[in-house]
Every structure is written in structure tokens, then in C-alpha cells.
Amino acid sequence: MTNSRRHVQHFVHVILVILHCFNAGFCTEVDSINSTQSLRDPVILSSPGGVFKLGFFSPLNSTDRYVGIWYNFSVTTVIWVANRDKPLRDSSGVVKISRDGNVVLTNGEEEILWSSNVSTSQVDSIALLQDSGNFVLVDHLNNMSTTWQSFEHPSDTVVPKMRISENTRTGERVEAKSWRSSRDPNIGNFSLGISSGFIPQLYIWKDSRPYWRSGQWNGQFFIGVQELYAVAFDGFSLVNERQGFVYFTGPVSSKFITKFVMDWKGNMVQSYWDENETNWKITWSVPKNDCEVYGTCGPFGSCNYFESPICSCLKGFNPKHKEEWEKGNWTSGCVRRRPLLCEVKNNTGDSSKEDGFRKMKFMKLPDFAERSYTIEEECRSQCLGNCSCIAYAFDTGIGCMLWSSNLIDIQQLQIWGKDLNFRVAHSELDHHKDIKKIVIPVILGTLTLCVCLFIYCTRVAICRGVKTKEVVSLGNKSPVHMEELPVFSLDTLANATSQFHEDNKLGQGGFGPVYKGKLEDGKEIAVKRLSKASGQGLEEFMNEVLVISKVQHRNLVRLYGYCIDREEKMLIYEYMPMKSLDVFLFDEGHRGILDWRKRFTIIEGVGRGLLYLHRDSRLKIIHRDLKPSNILLDNNFNPKISDFGMARIFGSDQDQADTRRVVGTYGYMAPEYAMKGRFSEKSDVFSFGVLVLEIISGRKSTSSWIETSSLSLLGYAWMLWKEEDLSTFIDPFILNPSTEMEIRKCMQIGLLCVQEFAEDRPSISSVLVMLTSETTNLPAPLQPAFTERHESRETTCTLNNISITNLTGR
Numbered sequence: 057m058t059n060s061r062r063h064v065q066h067f068v069h070v071i072l073v074i075l076h077c078f079n080a081g082f083c084t085e086v087d088s089i090n091s092t093q094s095l096r097d098p099v100i101l102s103s104p105g106g107v108f109k110l111g112f113f114s115p116l117n118s119t120d121r122y123v124g125i126w127y128n129f130s131v132t133t134v135i136w137v138a139n140r141d142k143p144l145r146d147s148s149g150v151v152k153i154s155r156d157g158n159v160v161l162t163n164g165e166e167e168i169l170w171s172s173n174v175s176t177s178q179v180d181s182i183a184l185l186q187d188s189g190n191f192v193l194v195d196h197l198n199n200m201s202t203t204w205q206s207f208e209h210p211s212d213t214v215v216p217k218m219r220i221s222e223n224t225r226t227g228e229r230v231e232a233k234s235w236r237s238s239r240d241p242n243i244g245n246f247s248l249g250i251s252s253g254f255i256p257q258l259y260i261w262k263d264s265r266p267y268w269r270s271g272q273w274n275g276q277f278f279i280g281v282q283e284l285y286a287v288a289f290d291g292f293s294l295v296n297e298r299q300g301f302v303y304f305t306g307p308v309s310s311k312f313i314t315k316f317v318m319d320w321k322g323n324m325v326q327s328y329w330d331e332n333e334t335n336w337k338i339t340w341s342v343p344k345n346d347c348e349v350y351g352t353c354g355p356f357g358s359c360n361y362f363e364s365p366i367c368s369c370l371k372g373f374n375p376k377h378k379e380e381w382e383k384g385n386w387t388s389g390c391v392r393r394r395p396l397l398c399e400v401k402n403n404t405g406d407s408s409k410e411d412g413f414r415k416m417k418f419m420k421l422p423d424f425a426e427r428s429y430t431i432e433e434e435c436r437s438q439c440l441g442n443c444s445c446i447a448y449a450f451d452t453g454i455g456c457m458l459w460s461s462n463l464i465d466i467q468q469l470q471i472w473g474k475d476l477n478f479r480v481a482h483s484e485l486d487h488h489k490d491i492k493k494i495v496i497p498v499i500l501g502t503l504t505l506c507v508c509l510f511i512y513c514t515r516v517a518i519c520r521g522v523k524t525k526e527v528v529s530l531g532n533k534s535p536v537h538m539e540e541l542p543v544f545s546l547d548t549l550a551n552a553t554s555q556f557h558e559d560n561k562l563g564q565g566g567f568g569p570v571y572k573g574k575l576e577d578g579k580e581i582a583v584k585r586l587s588k589a590s591g592q593g594l595e596e597f598m599n600e601v602l603v604i605s606k607v608q609h610r611n612l613v614r615l616y617g618y619c620i621d622r623e624e625k626m627l628i629y630e631y632m633p634m635k636s637l638d639v640f641l642f643d644e645g646h647r648g649i650l651d652w653r654k655r656f657t658i659i660e661g662v663g664r665g666l667l668y669l670h671r672d673s674r675l676k677i678i679h680r681d682l683k684p685s686n687i688l689l690d691n692n693f694n695p696k697i698s699d700f701g702m703a704r705i706f707g708s709d710q711d712q713a714d715t716r717r718v719v720g721t722y723g724y725m726a727p728e729y730a731m732k733g734r735f736s737e738k739s740d741v742f743s744f745g746v747l748v749l750e751i752i753s754g755r756k757s758t759s760s761w762i763e764t765s766s767l768s769l770l771g772y773a774w775m776l777w778k779e780e781d782l783s784t785f786i787d788p789f790i791l792n793p794s795t796e797m798e799i800r801k802c803m804q805i806g807l808l809c810v811q812e813f814a815e816d817r818p819s820i821s822s823v824l825v826m827l828t829s830e831t832t833n834l835p836a837p838l839q840p841a842f843t844e845r846h847e848s849r850e851t852t853c854t855l856n857n858i859s860i861t862n863l864t865g866r
Contacts, residue, residue, distance in 0.1 A: 089182065089183040109125070120144065122143055123149065157181040178198070220248065230249070256273045257280075266465075279454075325340075352367065355389035356373045372394065397410055413480070416475070418672060419449075420473060439477075451474060472821075472825075544619045553583055571583045582631045586625040662695050666741075678736065682740055683721050726814065727812055745808070745817070777837070811839075
């Protein structure tokens with residue numbers, strides 16, 4: 057009796073499980089569809105390797121049924137939808153082979169909601185799902201030849217081996233088209249595709265109008281996108297078969313599962329599947345800001361996201377509609393101030409003044425470039441000799457590019473980018489260059505004398521309590537008009553910091569203390585109060601004001617204003633709640649907060665800040681004192697470079713300089729600077745390399761790694777690199793198999809940055825390329841400088857009794 061009851065209970069349990077499986081749609085699977093076998097909701101079609109599934113699904117918070125393809129490991133990631141515009145209202149759907157050999161979807165009333173609609177299909181057709189995610193219709197009697205495939209009719213997702221293409225002869229395109237919303241697979245407003253023109257480019261269209269473009273393809277990458285060069289390393293490529301067919305395709309083989317999605321908001325998002333965390337990780341997306349939206353600044357307008365306002369007219373041009381421009385409506389663009397020579401000739405016959413070209417560096421080149429196969433040296437003359445040519449540029453992979461229509465969709469890039477040379481009238485050219493070569497030596501001598509007189513007079517004025525609005529000029533630097541910065545009174549700052557109370561003290565440096573303050577309007581500030589005993593005088597104070605008032609970047613600390621009151625000199629900065637990097641990096645109690653993601657963000661952010669200082673700001677600036685205590689962190693651990701008292705401004709054509717007054721911090725100074733007083737961009741690169749190795753190891757550069765060893769951090773890193781024992785070097789708080797490869801790459805980059813000779817070190821722009829690309833094929837580093845710790849060293853008179861050091865060469 058008991059056994060019979062158990063058998064009944066077991067039978068009922070099995071029936072319930074089967075019914076549950078049918079309702080969920082996961083238990084019944086087939087491997088193909090033919091004229092005698094169909095796919096009825098909720099039956100599933102599986103690819104041979106089980107990578108993809110095809111079946112019926114309902115979007116989130118919807119009861120409508122669609123036929124789609126999804127990843128087996130991520131059932132919510134649907135890469136293709138058949139009946140986008142005709143959903144099933146119930147579960148009566150059937151996918152089958154029709155009498156004419158097409159694969160079709162019908163509802164309970166035998167109404168066809170979707171069809172492959174191939175006129176050449178055969179009765180003996182078979183529908184299969186491949187492990188690539190491609191749903192194909194093949195001719196069973198003709199060597200299984202493909203008559204139709206879903207890859208030629210994408211939805212919103214592009215996966216490897218799928219082709220986004222254009223037939224230049226017919227104008228037909230294969231495009232990825234967004235969903236209408238996150239819950240509606242119907243075709244939305246945005247599409248991703250290729251427009252070859254003279255030079256192929258990727259586009260996002262919004263309602264058939266350009267919304268974003270990649271810039272020109274040069275055979276390796278798209279030159280108008282700062283991050284997409286990594287795509288070339290991932291195996292993505294754009295192919296021009298030169299027979300009227302151009303296509304963009306993904307990697308044939310890759311250790312990562314990647315995809316592009318044209319989402320319903322207009323973003324193209326690249327992501328990869330993280331097996332450890334079992335979710336998709338975004339690696340790249342566009343557009344990220346208003347400057348990446350097509351034509352934001354209109355014709356002859358240039359967009360720079362780090363400027364305010366972001367739009368400006370090219371030199372020699374004015375806003376077409378000034379009133380609209382001032383309101384932030386820039387799409388009308390700009391117009392020339394002076395007519396070109398050809399226009400003057402046609403109207404007046406005057407031919408005395410020849411047009412010229414102005415150059416803009418690191419640019420996303422305009423749309424509608426025409427290709428010329430001339431050499432670089434002839435590109436300028438070819439454009440100048442053609443009245444219809446208004447701009448030119450050159451890329452080694454493309455050749456000479458010419459423009460004859462309005463220059464549209466121009467953007468200032470932070471890295472990569474190309475030189476854009478645009479045509480202007482003779483009167484708009486810079487005619488002072490030749491004069492500068494003559495008068496600059498005279499001016500510099502005069503300025504030097506003026507500086508000495510100014511410093512003397514200013515000190516006298518300050519001692520007398522005279523409060524003036526200074527205009528400062530230091531050496532060959534641009535004048536600082538102090539009235540451009542807010543002036544804070546001593547009383548205001550004293551009240552904001554509770555009379556500089558110890559409880560508000562954030563830290564103490566060789567220059568003096570830093571206090572947290574709060575102004576009457578609630579804004580939090582950091583007040584850097586120069587100590588009278590620090591030795592840092594008016595020149596260093598003004599130097600910091602000069603440098604930081606001229607630059608603005610998300611990875612540089614922002615200066616709010618200054619205060620000079622008799623002997624008091626103070627700088628007022630934005631308040632950074634997480635303090636400086638060294639607080640977390642070198643403290644056992646805090647170091648665990650910095651996981652690898654945060655540390656990599658800090659490395660990349662500092663690199664971008666340096667790139668801005670070296671290449672992209674209005675002034676070329678060498679920091680000269682890059683170290684963890686000068687890297688401040690915001691609430692999200694985004695880094696900001698601070699302390700520009702030791703920074704120096706270079707001319708646009710200046711590569712290096714010498715000084716008899718070596719400033720900086722032991723352990724971070726490049727050898728050519730410490731020993732010879734020679735500094736350049738590569739000096740900051742050396743300091744950056746030391747910083748990277750400190751972030752990876754969690755130890756100071758001046759620490760001894762073994763009690764009986766004289767190895768420095770650089771020496772220890774080099775020894776372990778040669779022995780391939782990197783786990784010993786990596787901070788245990790971040791040592792993880794899933795991130796070890798990326799950490800190894802960063803360690804290699806750090807060692808490349810600290811090589812002994814400056815010419816062997818990469819530029820900071822190359823460093824960022826290495827950091828953000830997926831490739832691990834990097835140059836092999838050489839032995840770094842300062843591999844041993846020198847216990848005996850002589851410290852000279854310094855600005856802060858800490859920072860300036862004379863070192864003995866090894």
C-alpha cells in the first residue's frame with residue numbers, strides 16, 4: 057500500500073515538472089525546422105554547440121510574444137527579433153517551413169506575421185540556428201546552400217561574424233536598427249550602418265539624419281574616435297572589396313564574447329561577457345557627450361567638451377546668428393569674416409594677397425572628405441591651387457583628404473586626432489610669426505627686468521598693506537590677469553575655516569597647511585595657506601595661479617580664487633572629500649578600499665590629465681612634481697592632479713628645458729632631471745611610471761622591499777619582472793586571477809615609463825593607447841633608472857625643506 061502511494065506521488069511529481077517545463081519554455085528543444093517539423097510556442101531551437109537559442113519570448117513587463125534569438129547563458133540578451141512590428145497576442149505562434157519553402161511565423165488563425173520572403177527558396181528547405189547566432193534557411197537538395205540568413209536582416213545587435221554593410225552600386229545597406237523602447241522590439245528612431253562615400257565611415261542615423269559618425273577609416277581604425285582604435289586590436293575590421301561592397305565585421309575568433317548594441321536611446325554600446333561576474337561589461341559607447349553628436353556646432357564650428365561654451369568658430373569666422381549663438385543654439389554655425397582670394401578676384405580683379413591655411417591639431421576631421429592619392433608634401437599646394445578647396449588633411453593610411461563644402465562635425469579630441477588645415481583669407485593669417493623670431497629675444501630680456509622690478513614693487517606694496525588687482529608676467533609666460541579670478545578676503549576665509557581651526561585641517565605639506573572651509577553660500581572649499589617658513593615665495597605662488605587659471609580639465613583640480621593680505625598668501629580650490637591618493641594607497645587600514653577597478657580608473661585619469669597638460673591645453677605644461685600626495689580624489693575616486701607650484705610652461709615648439717634649480721620629490725624625478733636639470737614631457741612620464749608601480753604594489757617608491765636589500769621599488773619591480781614572479785609584486789588587496797592580465801599590462805607600461813633614457817620612454821598619448829586597448833603585445837621594457845636606493849644624498853636649499861634634492865649618479 058505504501059509503495060503504491062509512493063509510485064502515484066512520483067508520477068504526479070513528474071507530470072507537474074513536465075508541465076512546468078512546457079510553461080517556462082525551456083525543456084523542449086529541436087535542432088532544425090523542416091517541412092514536417094515546426095517550432096510551436098514554447099518549443100526552442102538550439103544551436104549545435106548550445107551557444108544560442110531561438111524561440112518565443114516576451115519583453116519585460118509585456119505579454120506580447122515574439123520570436124527571437126538569445127544567448128544560452130543570458131536568456132534576457134536578445135540579439136535578433138523576427139516579428140518586430142507584428143507581435144503575437146497569445147502563445148499560439150508557430151514557426152514552420154511554408155509550402156513555398158520560406159520560413160514563416162503564423163498565429164492561431166494561420167495568419168502569416170513574418171516570413172523570410174525569399175523568391176528562390178525551395179520546398180525542401182531547412183531552417184537551422186548556427187553557433188554564431190545566425191538563423192539560416194538552407195537548400196537541402198543543393199549542398200545545403202544558404203538562401204536566407206538573419207545576419208543580413210539585423211535587429212539592434214551586431215555580433216562577431218555579422219556584417220554591417222553597404223552596396224555602393226545599389227545603395228542598399230545592412231543596418232542595425234534600435235528597438236522603439238526597452239519593452240518594444242519594433243523598429244525605433246536610430247540605426248547603425250556604413251556610408252562609404254569617398255572614405256568609409258560608421259554612422260548612427262536618427263530618423264535618417266546623421267546623429268553620430270566615427271570619422272574616416274584609415275585601414276586600421278576610425279580616426280575620429282578616441283577609444284575605437286581598440287576595436288582593431290579586438291579583431292573588428294572594415295573591409296572594402298572594391299567591387300561595390302563595403303562591410304564592418306567582428307572578430308572571427310576571440311577569447312571574449314563581445315557585441316555591439318544600437319540601443320533605443322541612440323547609443324552604440326560595445327560590451328563583453330564577464331564569466332566570473334556573469335554579466336555584460338561595457339567597454340565603449342558613443343555618443344558620450346554633446347560634442348559627439350553630429351554637427352552640434354554647425355558649419356565651420358568646432359566643439360570642445362572641456363571648454364565652456366563647448367562651441368567656438370574657427371579662426372577667421374564669426375557666428376552666423378550671434379543672438380542664437382549666445383543662447384547656446386549653435387547649429388546655424390559660422391561664416392567667414394573675410395572673402396577668399398578667388399572671391400575677391402571674381403569681384404574686383406585684385407590678386408595681390410594669396411590665401412593661406414590655419415592649422416588645428418588633434419581634430420576629428422569634418423565630414424564629406426574627398427580622397428586624393430597625392431603625397432603629403434603636395435597636399436597643401438593641390439588644395440591651394442583649387443579655388444573650390446577649403447581645407448585639407450593627411451593620414452598615412454588614407455592619403456590626402458580635401459574638402460570643398462562646408463566643414464561640418466568638427467571636434468577637438470584629447471588624444472589621437474589629426475591636423476586640420478583650413479583655408480582663410482590673407483588678412484586672417486598670423487603675420488606675427490616672422491616678427492616674433494626677431495623681437496622675442498629682446499622682449500624676453502625686457503620681461504626679465506620687468507619681473508624683477510615687479511616682484512620688488514609688489515613686495516613693497518604688500519608690506520604696506522596695499523591691496524591691488526595684479527597683472528603678473530613670469531619669464532616667457534602669458535600674463536595673468538588676476539581680476540579674472542575671484543579675490544577672497546582674509547576675513548572670508550577665516551570665517552569659512554572657523555579661524556583656521558585644527559579640526560578643519562586636511563593636511564600639512566612642505567608649503568604649509570590645507571584647511572577645509574565652507575562659504576556662506578554653502579560651497580565647500582579647500583584653502584591652501586602658504587607657510588611663512590616654507591620658503592615658497594611670491595614667484596611660486598603666482599606661478600601656480602598662472603598655470604592652473606589657464607587650464608580646465610576633469611582630471612585637474614579647479615582653482616576658485618586667491619587671497620593676498622600682507623604676508624598671507626592663500627589659494628582656494630574645490631574641496632575633494634576623499635583627500636589625496638597617498639591616504640588610501642599607503643595605509644593598511646584604507647588600502648583595501650581601492651580595488652583594482654578604482655586603481656585603474658585613477659591610473660587612466662591621471663594619464664588623461666597629463667595628456668591635457670602636455671598636448672591639449674592652451675599652454676604646454678610640465679608638472680614636475682607628480683606623486684600620490686598631489687593626486688586628489690573625489691567621491692567616486694576620480695583623480696585630479698593638483699599642486700602646480702613647481703610646474704613650468706613650454707612654448708608650442710619647445711620640447712625640453714634646462715634649469716639649475718632642480719625641484720621635485722626624491723623617488724619621482726627622472727634621472728636626466730635629477731642629475732642635469734633637464735626636464736620635458738618625458739620627465740612627467742617617468743613620474744607617472746613610478747606612480748603606476750606604486751598603485752599596483754601599494755608601496756612607496758622610496759621603500760626598501762627586503763630588509764637587507766638596497767633595491768628600490770623600481771629595482772624590485774624589474775627583478776620580479778625578469779623572474780616572471782609578478783604576484784609577489786602586486787598588492788594582495790587586488791591580486792585576483794580575473795584581473796591579473798590587466799595588472800600585468802599596467803606593470804609593463806609602468807616599467808616602460810621609467811626607462812633610464814628619455815627617448816626610450818613612451819609619450820603620454822602612447823601610454824593611454826596602451827592602457828585602453830585590448831592588446832597585450834607591448835614593447836619589452838629595458839632596465840629602469842634608480843634600481844638601487846642611495847642612502848647618502850645631499851639635500852640643498854629647498855622651497856619646502858623636502859622637495860629639492862641633489863642626487864649622486866649610480
